[in-house]
Amino acid sequence: MKKLRELYSIDRLPIFQNRMYDTEAEAKDCPKGDVRLVEDLQTGLVYNASFRPELMVYDEHYQNEQAVSPLFQEHLESVAKIVERTIGRHDLVEVGCGKGYFLELLLQQGFDITGFDPAYEGTDTRIKRHYFEPSLGIKASGLILRHVLEHIQEPVDFLARLKDANGGSGLIYIEVPNFDWILSKSAWFDIFYEHVNYFRLADFDRMFDKVVESGTVFGEQYLYVVAELASLKIPEYNENKRVSFPEEFLHLLIEQNRTEQNRTEQNRTEQNRTEQNRTEQNRTEQNTAVIWGGASKGVIFSLLKKREGVLFNTVIDINPAKQGKFLPATGLKVQSPTDALSKLAPGATIWVMNSNYLDEIKKMSGNTYNYICIDHE
Numbered sequence: 001m002k003k004l005r006e007l008y009s010i011d012r013l014p015i016f017q018n019r020m021y022d023t024e025a026e027a028k029d030c031p032k033g034d035v036r037l038v039e040d041l042q043t044g045l046v047y048n049a050s051f052r053p054e055l056m057v058y059d060e061h062y063q064n065e066q067a068v069s070p071l072f073q074e075h076l077e078s079v080a081k082i083v084e085r086t087i088g089r090h091d092l093v094e095v096g097c098g099k100g101y102f103l104e105l106l107l108q109q110g111f112d113i114t115g116f117d118p119a120y121e122g123t124d125t126r127i128k129r130h131y132f133e134p135s136l137g138i139k140a141s142g143l144i145l146r147h148v149l150e151h152i153q154e155p156v157d158f159l160a161r162l163k164d165a166n167g168g169s170g171l172i173y174i175e176v177p178n179f180d181w182i183l184s185k186s187a188w189f190d191i192f193y194e195h196v197n198y199f200r201l202a203d204f205d206r207m208f209d210k211v212v213e214s215g216t217v218f219g220e221q222y223l224y225v226v227a228e229l230a231s232l233k234i235p236e237y238n239e240n241k242r243v244s245f246p247e248e249f250l251h252l253l254i255e256q257n258r259t260e261q262n263r264t265e266q267n268r269t270e271q272n273r274t275e276q277n278r279t280e281q282n283r284t285e286q287n288t289a290v291i292w293g294g295a296s297k298g299v300i301f302s303l304l305k306k307r308e309g310v311l312f313n314t315v316i317d318i319n320p321a322k323q324g325k326f327l328p329a330t331g332l333k334v335q336s337p338t339d340a341l342s343k344l345a346p347g348a349t350i351w352v353m354n355s356n357y358l359d360e361i362k363k364m365s366g367n368t369y370n371y372i373c374i375d376h377e
Contacts, residue, residue, distance in 0.1 A: 003041040004049060007245040010035050013193040014328035015055050017299040020321070024333065027326035031055060033193045044237040045155070045203060046179060051196040053153045069318065071360050075218050076102055079146070079175065080109060086213050086226040087142035087171045095132045095162060096148035100124055114138070132165050139167040143229070146175045150195040156207060156234055163229040170229050171212065174204070178216055178223040185375050186246050188253055189301040189353070199223065200243075206235035219356045253304055288345050290314040292361050293353025294322045294334040301353060301374060302330045316340045316350075318364075337364050344369070 012032040021027035036050040079102070083092070090112045097103045097115035100122055106113050107126065115127035132138070143162060152158045162172070179198040182190045191198075201214055201223050209231035216223050291298050294317035302312055315332045317323065322334045344350075348369050352358050355373035362371065 004038040005041055005243075006036060006038050006049075007046065007243060008035070008037040008191065008249060010191065013303070014299060015193045016328060017192050017194055017296040019328055020325035020334075021328065021331075022325065024326050024331035027328050028331040030328040032329070035191060035193055037191065037198065039243045041237050043156075043235045044206060044241060045235060046198040046200075046243060047153075048193065048196050051153060051193070053196075056151070056194070069357060069360060071357055076105055078217060079173075079224070080106055080111075082213070082217075082224065082226070083142070083144060083173055084111075087173060091139075091141040092144060093132060093138065093140040093142075093166075094144040094146070096145065097127055100127050102144075102146060103127065113144075114140075132162065134165045136165070138165075140170055142171040142173065144173045146173075147177075149174055150176045150197045150199065153196050155197050156232070159207070159229075159232055163232055166229060168230060171226055172229050173224065173226050175217070175222055175224045178221055180223075181216070181220050183244065183246060186249050186251065187375055188250050188304065189297045189374060192296055192300060194296075200241075201225070202238075202241045203235060206238065206241075208232055221354075221356070253308065289349040289351065290316055290340060290344060291332075291351050291353065292316045293357070294319070294327060294332075295353070297353040297374070299327050299329065301351070302327065302332055306330055312351075314340050314343075341365055 011034045013035055015031045015033045019030070021030065033052060033055060034050040035048050037046060038049045039046050083106070089110065092106070092111060092113040094103050094106075094113060094115045095117075097117045097120065100115060100117075100120060103113055103115040103126065104124065113126070115124075116130065116132040117127060118130050120127050120129050132143075143166060145162070149155050149158070159172075163169075176197075176199045177190065177195065179200050181187070182198070201216075204214060204225040204227065205211060208225070208227035210228040212226040212228065214223070214225040289312060291302055291312050291314070294315045298315055298317075302315065305312065312330075312332060315327060315334045316337055317334050318337060320336075323336045323339075324334065326333050346368075350361065350365065350369045350371050352361055352371055352373045355375050358371060358373055
């Protein structure tokens with residue numbers, strides 16, 4: 001029987017925060033699951049004890065490509081430099097390479113790399129549509145595992161299988177969301193059903209005897225580690241590394257709601273004074289607050305806001321694959337910046353889902369609105 005310490009719980013989150021839907025009704029009726037975040041008092045790892053892996057079936061409707069953004073492209077360039085510095089350029093394998101953007105970036109820079117992802121839909125012959133496993137007879141100098149491990153139940157067992165598949169040796173680059181950042185920011189919008197695991201740098205120090213390099217990237221929102229696969233071990237709980245979970249994790253949500261409700265009431269008063277002849281339809285179209293970012297943070301932000309009585313009707317995203325589609329749970333329609341901004345009222349508020357993109361968003365929107373970064377509150 002595992003000894004667990006419960007940290008946080010929330011019910012009925014969409015099981016896929018990046019799965020897009022064709023209709024509002026379908027989006028609102030999406031599959032949902034509960035989150036019961038616990039700290040394992042034997043391993044020290046943090047995970048969702050209510051996670052059901054059999055629900056997680058990824059298909060063509062799953063859209064998590066961030067490389068549309070120039071800023072995220074810069075992040076990937078920085079990752080490429082870390083890989084080159086710590087592992088090298090030859091005999092590399094990317095496990096779970098998704099749509100292949102990062103792998104293609106490395107190929108363009110002259111890296112020798114092969115990708116593995118059973119859900120890959122493209123035509124690049126360097127990407128194999130199956131799992132990386134021992135029967136392939138491939139032994140790479142290094143493996144790359146970007147934003148995969150947080151989705152995998154029993155992550156240490158998964159790493160052990162990768163170790164075996166690679167002949168028991170080699171280096172591995174792992175990149176995952178940074179749980180320490182989530183805790184320091186009380187980032188309630190960064191807890192997802194889809195992410196079963198939540199890692200800290202200290203976790204990897206206990207999972208590997210030999211860590212070559214580790215640190216944080218992407219404004220400290222992600223952490224990375226380069227370690228020797230041969231040194232993988234089962235982590236042991238360390239009381240000195242006990243998770244310090246904020247007692248008032250949702251206090252920013254409550255404070256933001258009060259601010260938004262006051263702002264909405266002020267806007268209504270001003271509208272009544274100056275726009276008495278405007279129809280209700282036009283009031284709806286003339287938005288006063290929108291969400292910029294139709295990915296993971298935007299899904300959870302809009303859902304928990306709705307549960308607290310704060311409603312939005314517009315979400316902006318620069319990813320063409322998301323535009324015209326609907327977010328899970330809330331059913332909010334995603335619009336392009338051009339379409340959404342053309343209907344945005346002067347002085348309107350843009351809730352920015354990731355402060356890393358603030359300058360990029362200000363530039364695209366002419367820097368003429370009130371911008372609130374949810375992770376700077």
